[in-house]
Amino acid sequence: MISIDRDDPARQDVHQLLSEHLADMFATSPAESVHALDHSALSAPSITFWTAREAGSLLGCGALKVLDSPPGSPGHGEIKSMRTTAKARGRGVATLMLRHILDDARDRSLERVYLETGTEDYFAPARRLYARNGFTECPPFADYVPDHNSVFMELRL
Numbered sequence: 001m002i003s004i005d006r007d008d009p010a011r012q013d014v015h016q017l018l019s020e021h022l023a024d025m026f027a028t029s030p031a032e033s034v035h036a037l038d039h040s041a042l043s044a045p046s047i048t049f050w051t052a053r054e055a056g057s058l059l060g061c062g063a064l065k066v067l068d069s070p071p072g073s074p075g076h077g078e079i080k081s082m083r084t085t086a087k088a089r090g091r092g093v094a095t096l097m098l099r100h101i102l103d104d105a106r107d108r109s110l111e112r113v114y115l116e117t118g119t120e121d122y123f124a125p126a127r128r129l130y131a132r133n134g135f136t137e138c139p140p141f142a143d144y145v146p147d148h149n150s151v152f153m154e155l156r157l
Helices: 012-028 093-107 121-132
Strands: 002-006 047-054 057-067 075-084 110-118 150-156
Touching: 002 093, 012 057, 012 075, 012 121, 047 075, 047 093, 057 093, 057 110, 075 093, 093 110, 093 121, 110 121, 121 150
Parallel strands: 075 110
Antiparallel strands: 002 047, 047 057, 057 075, 110 150
């Protein structure tokens, strides 16, 4: 049984997975187009971080960053650091994590959830996952700027 729970991004197995994630991002995208966060940035108060595990074994991770919005405005969030371990790929872990994050965003009454991913073929499975779950392309959001190496997506909740 796969469980998804809040976790510490500095936990040893998670830290290793996030380090692999960053290495892959820098290997597939120019440095100025890498927006992945390391374990210390994922510990910020505005970010909730989860891991998916089965019998204690790490299968994947994901996070929701609450974006700044003017007082009285509906809140927005950004999905960060979605990653599945190599052994867990193809088991639906990313879909379970994404649904968990979106349920949390709804529980917080967020109006929209955004994400940024890459344009390279490496990111095609991620783009398909998000599109299957209702995300559509949008202009850059928050502090992002137009970048031909990035695809920006949103989901209105």
